[in-house]
Every structure is written in C-alpha cells, then in structure tokens.
Amino acid sequence: MSVTTPAGFRAAGTTAGLKPSGRPDVALVVNDGPDRHAAAVFTTNRVEAAPVTWSRQVVSDGRADVVVLNSGCANACTGPEGFEDTHRTAEHVAEVLGVSSGDVVVCSTGMIGERLPMERLLAGTDAAASALAADGGAAAAESIMTTDTHPKEAVRHGEGWSVGGMAKGAGMLAPALATMLVVLTTDAVTTPADLDAALREACRLTFDRVDSDACMSTNDTVVLLASGASGVRASREDLTLLVHEVSADLARQLVGDAEGAQHDVEVEVVGAASEDDAVDVARTISRSALFKCAIFGGDPNWGRIVSAVGTTSAEFDPRALDVTINGVQVCRATGVGEDRSRVDLSGRHVHVVVDLHAGDASGTVWTNDLTHDYVHENSAYST
Amino acid sequence: MSVTTPAGFRAAGTTAGLKPSGRPDVALVVNDGPDRHAAAVFTTNRVEAAPVTWSRQVVSDGRADVVVLNSGCANACTGPEGFEDTHRTAEHVAEVLGVSSGDVVVCSTGMIGERLPMERLLAGTDAAASALAADGGAAAAESIMTTDTHPKEAVRHGEGWSVGGMAKGAGMLAPALATMLVVLTTDAVTTPADLDAALREACRLTFDRVDSDACMSTNDTVVLLASGASGVRASREDLTLLVHEVSADLARQLVGDAEGAQHDVEVEVVGAASEDDAVDVARTISRSALFKCAIFGGDPNWGRIVSAVGTTSAEFDPRALDVTINGVQVCRATGVGEDRSRVDLSGRHVHVVVDLHAGDASGTVWTNDLTHDYVHENSAYST
Numbered sequence: 001m002s003v004t005t006p007a008g009f010r011a012a013g014t015t016a017g018l019k020p021s022g023r024p025d026v027a028l029v030v031n032d033g034p035d036r037h038a039a040a041v042f043t044t045n046r047v048e049a050a051p052v053t054w055s056r057q058v059v060s061d062g063r064a065d066v067v068v069l070n071s072g073c074a075n076a077c078t079g080p081e082g083f084e085d086t087h088r089t090a091e092h093v094a095e096v097l098g099v100s101s102g103d104v105v106v107c108s109t110g111m112i113g114e115r116l117p118m119e120r121l122l123a124g125t126d127a128a129a130s131a132l133a134a135d136g137g138a139a140a141a142e143s144i145m146t147t148d149t150h151p152k153e154a155v156r157h158g159e160g161w162s163v164g165g166m167a168k169g170a171g172m173l174a175p176a177l178a179t180m181l182v183v184l185t186t187d188a189v190t191t192p193a194d195l196d197a198a199l200r201e202a203c204r205l206t207f208d209r210v211d212s213d214a215c216m217s218t219n220d221t222v223v224l225l226a227s228g229a230s231g232v233r234a235s236r237e238d239l240t241l242l243v244h245e246v247s248a249d250l251a252r253q254l255v256g257d258a259e260g261a262q263h264d265v266e267v268e269v270v271g272a273a274s275e276d277d278a279v280d281v282a283r284t285i286s287r288s289a290l291f292k293c294a295i296f297g298g299d300p301n302w303g304r305i306v307s308a309v310g311t312t313s314a315e316f317d318p319r320a321l322d323v324t325i326n327g328v329q330v331c332r333a334t335g336v337g338e339d340r341s342r343v344d345l346s347g348r349h350v351h352v353v354v355d356l357h358a359g360d361a362s363g364t365v366w367t368n369d370l371t372h373d374y375v376h377e378n379s380a381y382s383t
Numbered sequence: 384m385s386v387t388t389p390a391g392f393r394a395a396g397t398t399a400g401l402k403p404s405g406r407p408d409v410a411l412v413v414n415d416g417p418d419r420h421a422a423a424v425f426t427t428n429r430v431e432a433a434p435v436t437w438s439r440q441v442v443s444d445g446r447a448d449v450v451v452l453n454s455g456c457a458n459a460c461t462g463p464e465g466f467e468d469t470h471r472t473a474e475h476v477a478e479v480l481g482v483s484s485g486d487v488v489v490c491s492t493g494m495i496g497e498r499l500p501m502e503r504l505l506a507g508t509d510a511a512a513s514a515l516a517a518d519g520g521a522a523a524a525e526s527i528m529t530t531d532t533h534p535k536e537a538v539r540h541g542e543g544w545s546v547g548g549m550a551k552g553a554g555m556l557a558p559a560l561a562t563m564l565v566v567l568t569t570d571a572v573t574t575p576a577d578l579d580a581a582l583r584e585a586c587r588l589t590f591d592r593v594d595s596d597a598c599m600s601t602n603d604t605v606v607l608l609a610s611g612a613s614g615v616r617a618s619r620e621d622l623t624l625l626v627h628e629v630s631a632d633l634a635r636q637l638v639g640d641a642e643g644a645q646h647d648v649e650v651e652v653v654g655a656a657s658e659d660d661a662v663d664v665a666r667t668i669s670r671s672a673l674f675k676c677a678i679f680g681g682d683p684n685w686g687r688i689v690s691a692v693g694t695t696s697a698e699f700d701p702r703a704l705d706v707t708i709n710g711v712q713v714c715r716a717t718g719v720g721e722d723r724s725r726v727d728l729s730g731r732h733v734h735v736v737v738d739l740h741a742g743d744a745s746g747t748v749w750t751n752d753l754t755h756d757y758v759h760e761n762s763a764y765s766t
Contacts, residue, residue, distance in 0.1 A: 046701045047693030047717060077689055079702075079718040112686025113719050213672045215687075216694045289596045289672070289753075290761055297762025303495025304598075306460055310430030311599045318429045319462075334430060335462040336496050370672075372755050378673055379680025 002153030004137035005164040006187035008032050008227025011136035013143030016124020018072030018110070018117060024143035026124035029067040029183050030097065030132055035228030038064035039196040040105065041203045043220035049076035050083040051106040052219060054090065058105050059223065062192030065103040067183055067223055068093045068125055069144050071168070073110040073117070074179065076218040085116045092122050096129045107221050109146055109169065109179040141166035144181055147259050147377060154249035156242045161188040161230040163242040167250040169217070179217040180207065180254065184224040184246060188234035198240040199224045206247040209279065210366045212258045213374070214287040222247075255366045256348075260373030263295050263350050270362040271355040277314035278363030281354060284312050285365075292370035295350055300343035302331040309354060316356040324353040385536030387520035388547040389570035391415050391610025394519035396526030399507020401455030401493070401500060407526035409507035412450040412566050413480065413515055418611030421447035422579040423488065424586045426603035432459035433466040434489040435602060437473065441488050442606065445575030448486040450566050450606055451476045451508055452527050454551070456493040456500070457562060459601040468499045475505050479512045490604045492529055492552065492562040524549035527564055530642055530760065537632035539625045544571040544613040546625040550633040552600070562600040563590065563637065567607040567629060571617035581623040582607045589630040592662065593749045594669040595641045596757070605630075638749045639731075643756030646678050646733050653745040654738040660697035661746030664737060667695050668748075675753035678733055683726035685714040692737060699739040707736040 004011050011029045018025040031038075040059040042052050058064055068089060075082050086106050094101035108116070131139070141151035145168050152167040169180040184199070203222055224243065234242075255264050267285050272278035285291060288308040294301035302323045309321060323331035328343045330336075350369075368374075387394050394412045401408040414421075423442040425435050441447055451472060458465050469489050477484035491499070514522070524534035528551050535550040552563040567582070586605055607626065617625075638647045650668050655661035668674060671691040677684035685706045692704060706714035711726045713719075733752075751757075 045690060045693040046695075047689050047704070048701070074686075077686060077714065077717050077719070079716065082718075112690065113714070215671055215673045216690065218686075218690050218693065288598055289757075290598045293758050293761035296758065299762065301495075303457075303460060303601075306430050307428060307495065307599065307601050310428040310601065312429075318431070321430070331460065331496070333462065334460050335465075336460070370758055372758050374672075375676055375679065375753055375755050375758055378676035379682065 001135060002137040002141055002155055002164045002166045003029050003183055003185045004134055005155045006162045006185045006227060008187050008229025009185050010132040010134055011140040012128040012131035012133060013139035014124050014127040014131060016120045018070055018120060025070055025072045026121065026128050027069045027140035027143035028128040028132060029140055031065055031225045031227050033227055035226055036063050036065050037190065037192045037195050037226040038062060038223060039199040040221060040223040041199060043217055045216045045218050047218050049074050049108060049219040050078060050086040051075055051108045052221060053083060054086045055105045055221060058102060063103055064105045064225060065099040066093055066097055067105040067107065069107040069181060070121060071109050071144055071146050073108060073114055074112050074219050075108040075116050076112040078115055082115065085118055088118065089121060093125050096126060105223055107181045109181055109219055112218060137164065137166065144168040149257055152250055152253040154246045156245045158188065158234060158238055158242055160232040161186065161234055163246045165246045165250050167254060169254065179219040182222040182250060184243060187227045187230040188239055189228040189232060190226050190234055190239055194236040194239055195224055195226050197236055198243040201240050202244040202247040205244060206251040209364060210251050210255055211283055211286040212368050255368060258368040259377045260371045261368035262371050263369040264348055265295055265350045265352065265367045265369065266364060267367060268353045268362065268364045269356060270353060271357045271359060272361040273315040273359035275361045275363050278361050279365060281309055281312050281314045281356065282363055282365035284308050286367035289370055295345065296369040296371045298345040300325045300330055300340045300345060305352065305354065306331060306334060314356065315358045320357045322355040326351055384518060385520040385524055385538055385547045385549045386412050386566055386568045387517055388538045389545045389568045389610065391570050391612025392568050393515040393517055394523040395511040395514035395516060396522035397507050397510040397514060400503045401453055408453055408455045409511050410452040410523035410526035411511040411515060412523055414448055414608045414610050416610055418609055419446050419448050420573060420575045420578050420609040421445060421606060422582040423604060423606040424582060426600055428599045428601050430601050432457050432491060432602040433461060433469040434458055434491045435604060436466060437469045438488045438604060441485060446486055447488045447608060448482040449476055449480055450488040450490065452490040452564060453504060454492050454527055454529050456491060456497055457495050457602050458491040458499050459495040461498055465498065468501055471501065472504060476508050479509060488606055490564045492564055492602055495601060520547065520549065527551040532640055535633055535636040537629045539628045541571065541617060541621055541625055543615040544569065544617055546629045548629045548633050550637060552637065562602040565605040565633060567626060570610045570613035571622055572611040572615060573609050573617055573622055577619040577622055578607055578609050580619055581626045584623050585627040585630040588627060589634040592747060593634050593638055594666055595751050597670040638751060641751040642760045643754045644751035645754050646752040647731055648678055648733045648735065648750045648752065649747060650750060651736045651745065651747045652739065653736060654740045654742060655744040656698040656742035658744045658746050661744050662748060664692055664695050664697045664739065665746055665748035667691050669750035672753055678728065679752040679754045681728045683708045683713055683723045683728060688735065688737065689714060689717060697739065698741045703740045705738040709734055
C-alpha cells in the first residue's frame with residue numbers, strides 16, 4: 001500500500017514503453033484531499049533537471065494535487081525543450097485529472113541528455129489515470145524503479161493517522177548514487193509549515209546521511225503530501241517523528257539495495273565536538289574508496305579509516321583516535337588495539353565506531369562497500 | 384641513473400627482508416656536497432606517520448645530508464615507539480655515514496599500524512651504505528616500489544647542471560592512492576630559499592594535480608636535495624622550470640601505473656573565472672566514481688561529468704557548459720552536442736575538456752578510471 005495507506009490518496013503504475021526492459025515506468029500519486037498541503041526537498045546540484053526546476057516552483061506555495069513520475073529518462077541537460085516537455089506533461093495530467101497544472105509535481109529518472117518520448121509518456125499517464133486506485137501504492141512503487149532490484153515502501157501508524165512512502169534509487173539526496181525519488185503521504189491534519197519542518201528534519205537525518213558513492217544526481221526529489229483525510233490533527237512533533245521513521249526505513253532500504261553492494265556500512269562517529277564534526281568525519285570515511293574496497297575484501301583495515309579521519313578539519317587529537325569494527329576495538333589511541341583477526345565481516349551489516357575524544361556529539365552516515373559489481377553495473381549501464 | 388645523474392650524489396638499494404615478496408626494500412640517497420641544501424613537502428593528513436614528523440623537523444633548517452627510505456612498512460599509527468624507531472634509524476644511518484642524525488630524512492611506506500622490524504631494517508641500511516655508488520639511482524628507485532609495476536625515474540638537463548628524480552606510489556601528495564615518495568636531486572648551485580620555492584611550485588602544478596582515488600596517505604613525502612657539485616649557479620626561474628619538468632614526468636608515470644587503472648584521464652577545465660575554480664571543478668570530476676566507471680566501460684557519459692560540475696561552487700552558468708571528450712564535443716550548452724558514438728575511448732589516454740564560459744583561467748587534474756582491478760587490488764592487498 002505505502003503511499004496509498006493514508007486515507008485520501010490514490011495511485012497507479014503503468015508501462016508506457018520508456019524503458020528498453022519493458023517494465024513499468026510511469027506512476028501517478030493523487031491527493032484527493034480535503035487538504036492538498038505539500039512540501040519538498042530537491043537536489044542541491046546546480047545542474048538540475050527540468051522536472052526539478054518545474055516542481056520547485058509547484059510546491060513553493062505549499063500545495064500539490066498530483067505527483068507524476070517516470071523512469072527511463074531523466075529529462076536532464078535537455079535545454080528549454082526539455083523544460084517544455086515537463087510543462088506539457090504537467091498540463092496533460094492536469095487536464096485529465098481536472099486540476100491545475102501548477103499543482104502537478106513532475107519527477108523523472110533515467111539517462112541524462114536524452115529527450116522524453118512524449119507521445120508514449122502522455123499515453124502512459126492516460127493509462128495510469130484510468131488505473132488510479134486506493135490500493136495502487138505497490139504498482140506506483142514498482143514503476144519508479146531503475147537499477148533497484150525491488151520496490152521500496154514503508155508505512156508507520158499514528159493515533160488514527162499514518163505516513164506512507166515509496167522510494168527508488170540506491171542513494172541519497174545529496175549526494176546520490178543514482179537519482180533518488182521519494183514520495184511520502186500522510187492523512188494527518190497539519191499545516192504547510194509543520195509539513196515542511198517535518199520533511200526537512202527527516203531528510204537531514206536520513207536521506208542526507210546515506211552516501212553510497214559521493215555522487216549527486218541532477219534529479220533527486222523528496223515530496224511529502226498531506227490530505228487531512230483522517231480528520232485527526234497531528235502535532236508538529238508527532239508528524240516529524242513518523243515522517244522521520246518512514247524516511248529512515250526507506251533510506252535503509254536504499255542502502256540495502258545499492259548498486260553492486262555486498263555490505264551495508266554504518267559509520268558512527270562519537271566523542272565529537274559537534275554534530276557537524278561527527279557527520280563530516282563519518283561522511284569522509286564513507287567516501288574513502290580504499291576503505292570501501294577493504295570492507296568488500298573482508299579486511300578490517302583501520303589504517304584506511306584513521307587516514308581518512310586525518311583529512312578532515314574536525315576537532316580531535318591525531319594521537320587519540322579509537323576505532324571499533326563490529327565490536328572489536330582494532331585501533332586504540334591511533335595505534336594497534338585488539339587483534340584485527342577477531343573482526344567478523346562475513347555478515348551484510350558492518351558497524352564502524354570512531355571515537356574522536358573531543359566532546360559529546362555524535363553522528364552516523366550509512367554507506368556501502370566498493371565491489372566488482374559496482375564497477376560492472378556503472379561501466380556497463382549508462383545512466 | 385635518475386637521482387644520481389646530478390653530480391655529488393650516491394645511492395643504493397638493498398633487500399632487508401621487510402616485504403613478504405623478498406624484493407628490494409631499503410634505499411639510501413646521499414648528498415656529498417659541497418652544498419647540502421634541502422627542501423621538502425609532506426602530506427597534509429593530520430594523522431601523519433612517524434617518519435613524516437621526524438623529517439619535517441630535519442629539513443626545517445634547509446639542510447639534509449641523507450635520505451633513507453624503506454618499503455614494506457609505513458611506521459604509521461605506531462605511537463611513541465614508532466617515532467623512536469624512526470629516530471633510531473636516523474641515528475644508525477648517521478653513525479654509519481658520519482653525519483648528524485638531524486640531517487637524515489626518513490621515508491617509509493607500506494602497511495599502517497605495524498612496527499618496523501628494526502634489526503632487519505638496520506642491517507639493510509648497513510648493506511645499502513656499503514653499496515652506495517655514483518650510479519646507484521636505479522637500484523634505489525627499485526627499492527621503494529610497493530604495488531608499482533615498474534620503477535619511476537626522470538632526468539632533465541640544464542646548462543651544465545641537471546635535475547634527477549625517483550618516485551613510488553600510484554598517487555599524489557594530497558590526496559593519494561598509495562603513499563607517494565619522491566626524491567629529487569640537483570647539482571645546481573642554488574639557495575635554500577630558491578630550492579624551497581622551486582619545489583613548492585612544482586608540487587602545486589604536478590603531484591598536487593594527480594588524483595587517482597581521492598585518498599590521502601599518512602606518509603607522502605617529496606624531498607629535493609641540492610649538492611652544488613656542478614659549480615653552475617641556476618636562477619630560481621631555471622631551477623623551478625627543471626624541477627617542474629622532472630616532477631611532471633614522474634607524476635605522469637605515477638598516473639600511468641596507478642593500481643588497476645586502464646586509462647589515464649586528463650581532466651582539463653577552461654574558461655574558468657579563476658585557476659582555483661578550474662582545479663576545483665577538474666578535481667571534482669576526477670573524484671566521481673560514476674564518471675571513472677564510465678571511462679572504464681568505454682562510455683563517453685557526459686551526464687556524469689556535468690552532474691559532477693554542478694556539485695561545485697565554481698562560477699559558471701549551469702545552462703552554458705560544454706564538454707569535449709577526445710576531441711568530440713558531446714555536450715554543448717549543457718545539452719546534447721555531437722554524436723557520442725564518435726568518441727573513441729579505446730586508447731590509454733582520455734582527454735576531457737570542460738568549458739565553464741566564465742573567464743580565462745584553466746587547470747588540469749590527472750586521474751584514472753575505476754576498474755575491476757582497482758577493486759581487486761585494494762580489497763585483497765592490505766596497505
């Protein structure tokens with residue numbers, strides 16, 4: 001169900017023929033109200049795709065009625081013509097569904113530098129509009145997949161209301177492995193301001209802390225729609241909590257399905273002087289190709305971790321670093337600690353803890369190992 | 384000859400048994416004067432190895448008589464005991480050669496977090512001291528190799544004087560793939576100030592612009608020794624020119640022998656508002672795992688280039704980017720340009736030119752593709 005679990009939403013997914021694989025590639029999510037509040041967060045990449053430019057404007061007034069998504073083509077680096085294609089898509093969907101085109105969010109993912117096959121896309125949106133259903137969430141989630149091996153959905157329930165979501169793309173908001181598209185829905189009664197605050201806080205702590213390969217997409221979009229259909233008012237605090245939980249769930253699913261990855265790596269930095277320091281150090285470790293290769297090789301190579309820490313400007317004493325990998329403190333005071341052969345890296349989950357001994361703040365970034373399959377998928381697949 | 388091509392230098396390389404492979408692992412380079420000027424540049428990693436801490440102090444007075452180098456062990460993250468090992472190495476070499484230990488530069492490369500086998504190392508330095516020869520440059524160059532597939536040497540001649548050099552490690556000063564160690568020598572008559580200026584300018588434009596995998600070593604060291612033995616005075620300008628040429632030659636050799644690489648990629652950014660902008664954009668492209676995988680796959684995927692450009696803070700209009708790959712302008716005004724199928728990526732050398740259309744400055748960074756062999760070497764080999 002996911003995006004259609006909260007009341008007031010319908011969704012659909014269809015095959016428009018945008019992808020060579022012939023798999024589903026167009027999705028619609030419709031908010032039937034009574035509220036049509038919307039908030040969104042977009043890629044910070046300055047080279048942004050046409051649908052990002054369009055959708056940024058759509059949600060600027062805090063309202064959106066429909067989200068139309070396609071896989072198979074990113075509509076990025078396509079110039080004024082590409083923007084016109086996005087505009088035309090929104091106009092078409094608006095007409096079919098009887099809403100204003102200015103309330104239609106558009107999301108695209110796929111190859112950069114290619115124009116959308118508009119006739120097929122518009123026919124696909126017609127088919128999707130005909131298929132809209134109150135249980136259409138699963139079909140929508142399947143239609144936005146690219147290199148994902150399975151759809152990603154999550155739901156959390158409050159007292160009489162809920163939050164649902166779907167995601168694609170094994171990455172993060174900034175940066176991203178592949179384009180990340182996320183649609184979140186809730187039937188809580190809320191305000192545009194609370195919705196925006198809840199989404200930003202959730203993104204900051206979840207999608208922004210996933211770093212598969214340090215690459216940022218031109219198309220990343222996370223949009224949150226509120227229908228108010230439950231009739232139950234949610235406090236900003238409760239709303240933030242549930243949106244955070246659904247986002248964290250989806251973010252974990254993204255890491256778990258990252259292209260070619262064999263390990264999910266939780267890099268936790270503790271004892272930091274500030275949260276910013278902790279996240280900076282965790283992100284730097286997460287981006288070390290040498291560290292990521294070592295994890296793939298089952299090698300608890302803490303030297304590659306401390307040498308990554310040393311490149312940051314975080315506050316710490318270079319002689320006082322501790323590193324624990326899966327419970328074994330392999331590095332103590334920047335020197336040899338417990339026997340590294342005791343570290344078991346055979347499981348999917350790897351937990352690295354770095355103690356900076358510089359304060360009480362902490363932060364975690366999730367990443368993946370760097371594998372033969374990553375290289376294979378990204379040298380063979382043009383996205 | 385390389386480091387022994389300039390007059391006034393002797394060198395040697397021997398096998399001390401520090402490496403499981405049983406290949407040569409200890410080298411000496413001795414400056415017999417009459418001058419003993421020295422300049423050096425070290426890693427900016429805050430977690431620096433003991434030999435870096437030691438050698439930084441040695442060259443602070445502008446003088447060094449000897450450089451002793453070992454492969455097989457980095458002596459990094461080894462605490463006060465590791466520093467004592469470096470100190471003892473310098474004392475031992477100083478005594479054998481009749482110089483002051485405060486004039487002995489020490490360089491180490493290999494595994495982090497392991498102590499040096501001191502008895503073997505010191506015996507190796509004795510053997511190297513006995514083997515010192517005016518044609519020992521090649522033996523020294525071979526002894527500092529780790530994952531290098533061949534020694535790296537370069538020589539350039541001025542009017543009656545010369546500059547020679549050797550290098551190991553497929554990387555750069557900051558950051559680095561593996562530890563980079565470089566010893567440069569000249570028999571020009573110069574001053575410590577000119578020597579320092581020449582080295583810093585050369586490093587800035589060569590070793591600092593190689594970025595194989597964005598990882599910075601704890602041990603990177605570039606040292607330049609001047610003997611004055613030619614009796615010919617070199618201007619700062621001429622000295623800088625030749626040191627730059629030798630450094631550029633060695634830097635290219637490092638890229639050409641990077642771990643697992645199949646392509647050498649020259650990322651040139653033109654039309655930048657400043658040289659800093661140009662280098663920032665070139666470095667960001669050089670660090671994109673997706674771009675590097677595409678090159679490995681023979682895919683002129685310009686979308687991955689412009690999306691990397693978009694993550695920088697350089698000055699440019701996101702709608703005005705041009706990208707040329709091996710002479711084919713595949714992206715024009717951030718849109719589709721010439722037919723990408725015309726790009727030939729079958730050769731070793733790949734030349735990417737990005738025009739920011741924001742000014743007259745330019746800059747180039749050299750990198751490599753991301754290959755199966757890179758993942759294999761760095762998941763199987765613990766360094």
